[in-house]
Amino acid sequence: MTTKNATIRDVAREAKVSVASVSRVLNGTGGVTPATQKIVREVAARLHYVPDNAARSLITGRTNTIGAVLPDLYGEFFSELIRGIDLAARARGLHLLVSSSHDGVDDAAAAVRAMRGRVDGMLILSEYVDAGFLDDNLPANLPAVLLDSPVKSARYPVLNIDNRAGAIAMVQHLIEAGRSHVAFIAGPKTNFDAQQRDKGYRAAMAKYAPDAPLNVVAGDFSEESGYRAGRELLAQKKRPQAVFAANDMMAVGCLYAFKEAGVDVPRDIALAGFDDILIARYVTPPLSTVQVRIADLGRIALDRLAALLDPADTTPASVQTLGCDIVVRETCGGSAKASTPSKRRRPQNT
Amino acid sequence: MTTKNATIRDVAREAKVSVASVSRVLNGTGGVTPATQKIVREVAARLHYVPDNAARSLITGRTNTIGAVLPDLYGEFFSELIRGIDLAARARGLHLLVSSSHDGVDDAAAAVRAMRGRVDGMLILSEYVDAGFLDDNLPANLPAVLLDSPVKSARYPVLNIDNRAGAIAMVQHLIEAGRSHVAFIAGPKTNFDAQQRDKGYRAAMAKYAPDAPLNVVAGDFSEESGYRAGRELLAQKKRPQAVFAANDMMAVGCLYAFKEAGVDVPRDIALAGFDDILIARYVTPPLSTVQVRIADLGRIALDRLAALLDPADTTPASVQTLGCDIVVRETCGGSAKASTPSKRRRPQNT
DNA sequence: AGCTTCCATGAAAACGTTTACGTTTGCGCC
DNA sequence: GGCGCAAACGTAAACGTTTTCATGGAAGCT
Incomplete structure (x- = not known):
């Protein structure tokens, strides 16, 4: 066979009709007798x-295919994002061409170029894209939606996570729990998310604890850098009352530094992270953090792109922002008052 | 524009040549003057x-595209697998069409069907595939590689994780650490990985602790089921000396049950899991487990498929198995003695 | 009945490439 | 200079579909 x-x-x-009729039947274009349809x-x-x-x-x-160009993403973030995109794509009969793990602008450019002619539209998440990048690498008439990007373009819709609001909410929570001296462990300077979280920290401090000192130490999103930041904070002559890390991995590293030094969390210092990665629930004490609904991000991005694909597309490109929730666990010391029950997917596989 | x-x-x-020459130049087929090439x-x-x-x-x-059909995979497993596949595909100039989150046989069948004509070959990971499934849904001449599957087919290569050997190694380790009464928390009965791990447990017990009682409690890979299993084990009149959970999430649940009951791990009971998910390192105490190199699995699977794509394909379909390493942390109680690299199984293949 | 209208159908063009095959060209050699 | 041969190049077919347009006939209307 x-x-x-x-x-x-x-x-x-075989059916004794013309190819045109076969095409019409199979595509559901009208104009063909039920009898011949059946045959x-x-x-x-x-x-x-x-x-x-x-x-x-x-x-x-x-x-009928859309492309997703993604950076070297980690664990849950990647899988949740793809899940959201894939589900939404399937619901629309679209296929998903994935190119991930891109690091560096050339890498990303190559990925975008290689998709040319294979996809009807693209979802792009890359810290390297800017207006020039898109002009150089994207075919003129190819719709695209940018994820988590600072670019403001009239041509491309952008879908962002509201890092700033999330950071503000968490810092506000810490301050209202009586810890007005909040320190911040920053992320990579070039990272858009990190920048927004930093801005949120500063905004919240200015608003809710204007008299408290700003206290920012460097980090790079790695656990190791969080550990170093934790030690650095402990060495300060006036220790902060709370530490807000720009992501969970740094918060975890920081937590270890505190444990190691015999500093009790949350009694001595409160701690919070950002992302709500799975580990956050499993460290001791469980980490308060800001939850990002990543699957939703993927789903909404794809829906946005699908709208662009429609020739009757009229909605102008704009920047849309997806809110996040703070989830209060034990490290932030505030009584369990605001504890959001985070309904998470259960792992189903090995 | x-x-x-x-x-x-x-x-x-524009170049004042024929389309044939343009094609030849751009495809690197020979037979065209350097001068015209330049133009x-x-x-x-x-x-x-x-x-x-x-x-x-x-x-x-x-x-030049290969399709990957995957079930509703969780976090790291999914992202690592895709990473391995994607990297290997990119290295070969192949694109990756992903269809994930399939649950149920019809869902998987639809996914496989929809890829028809869009891909040169397929990677399929689904607990629902068997020989009949493939005959029904795969075009006769489409190469495919099956991941983590019990089917033995002359037509399709299969790439499995050596769950059995991994389980044996871990149980052996526990026994040699002086905990010969090892209990096992099983996974879903229909899950191929779970079955193999179960077999490994029994084989290791038979071989290394023939006098110790077999002690298997049910679980379904969820943390919750691990917690229940932990309580069940504590209620036994003769508590086991060690517990081997069929995956890490259950081990984590079990760990909580032990903590709650004031049972010290590893002093009172040793504990080990399977998968080496990220959390394993972050629970307290850090969980001993069996590591699966998932990215390698993806990479090897793609390489295998790429070999099939080559018309000069001569290697017969076979079942290949990818080894796993045990990683000894603190929950298994054996002093650090046994974490020697010599004990760790090395991958059998590139 | 004669006219129009509409619907089912078929013939054929078009999409943009690769490639088999045929033609030209350049060149060395007798 | 004629011949042969290979390399460079061009022509055109082929891939499998959708879609436009033409055609035939049936049905509706006066």
Whole structure:
């Protein structure tokens, strides 16, 4: 049975109709008698006919595929994002071409270029994209949605996480729990998320604890850098009452530094992170953090892109922002007052 | 500049050569003067010419894309697998069409069907595939590699994780640390990994502690089920000396049950898991577990598939197994003695 | 009945590429 | 200079589909 696959012509011949009619039946374009429809369908089924996508794409100019260009993402973030995108794409009959683990601008550019002609639209998440990047690498007429990006373009919609609001909410919470001296462990300077979280910290301090000193130590999102930051904070002559890390991994590292030094969390110092990675629940004490609904991000991005694909597209490109929730666990010392029950997916596989 | 994209004909006209020559230049097929090559390349660059993939696929019969059909995978497992596949694919100039989050046999079948004609080969990881499934849903001539599957087919190579050997190594380690009464928290009965780990447990017990009682309690891979299993084990009149959970999430749940009951790990009971998820390192005490190199799994699977794509393919389909290493942390109580690299299983393949 | 209208159908063009095959060109050699 | 041969190049077919347009006939209307 390794013979050549049946073509539309085979079906037509066998059903004693023209290829046009076969095409019409199978695409649900109207204009064909129920009787012939039946015959065509029967023959198609019998021959196991499946339309050739290349030929179809060639003539229609559509691939029914969207591309996702992603950086070297970690664990849950990656899987949740893909899940959201994939589900939304499937619901629309779209396929998903993934190119991940890009590091560096050339890498990302190559990925975007390679997708040309294979996809009807693109989802791009990369710290390297800016207006110039897009002009250089994206075909002029290819719709794209940017994720988590600072660019403001009239051509491309952008979908961001509201890092700033999330950071503000968490800092506010810490301050209202009586810890007005909040220190901040910053993330990589070039990282957009990190910048926004930093801004949120400063805004919240200015608003809710204007008399408290600003206290920012460097970090790079790694656990190791969080550990170093933790030690650095302990060495300060006036220790902060709370520490807000720009992400959970640094918070975890910081937590270890505190444990090591015999500093009790949250009694001596409160602690909070950002992202709500799975580990946050499992460190002791469980880490308060800011939750980002990543699957939603993917889903909304894809829906946005799908709207762009529609020729009757009228909505102008804009920047949309997706809020986050703070989830209060034990490290932030505030009584359990605000504890959001975080309903998380259960791991289903090994 | 939203005009139509340049075609090969435009390039040919502009360069004053035939389309054949343009094709030859751009594909690196020989038989064209350096001089004309230069001209063609210049014109192509000037016009931003990019070959249309649909047309190319139509005539060559190849898409340079491989499809990955995956179940509803969690966090690291998913992201690592995709990372391995993606990197290997990129190295070969192949694209990656992903369809994930499939639950149920119909869902998986639809995913496989939908890829028909879009990919040159497929990677399939699904607990629902068997020989019949493949016959029904895969085009006869489409190469495919099965991941983590019990099927033995002459047509499709299979790539498995050596769950059995990993389980044996861990149980052996526990026994040699002086804990011969090892209990096992089983995974879902229908899950292939879980079955293999169960078999490994029994084999190791038979071999290394033939006098100790077999002690298996049910679980379903969830943290919750691990917690319940932990309580169940504590209620036994003769408590086990060690507990081996079929995955890390259950081990974590079990750990909480022990903590809650004031049972010290590892002093009172040793504990080990399987998977080496990120959390394993962060619970207290850090969890001993069996590490699966998932990215390698993806990479090897893709390499295998790529070999199949080669027309000069001669290697017969076979079942290949990827070893795992045990990683000894604190919960298994054996003093650090046994964490010697010599004990760790090395990968059997590149 | 004669006219129009509409619907089902088929023939054929078009999509943009690769490639088999045929033609020209350049060049060395007798 | 004629010949042969290989290299460079061009022509055109082919891939499998969608879609426009033409055609035939049936049905509706006056």
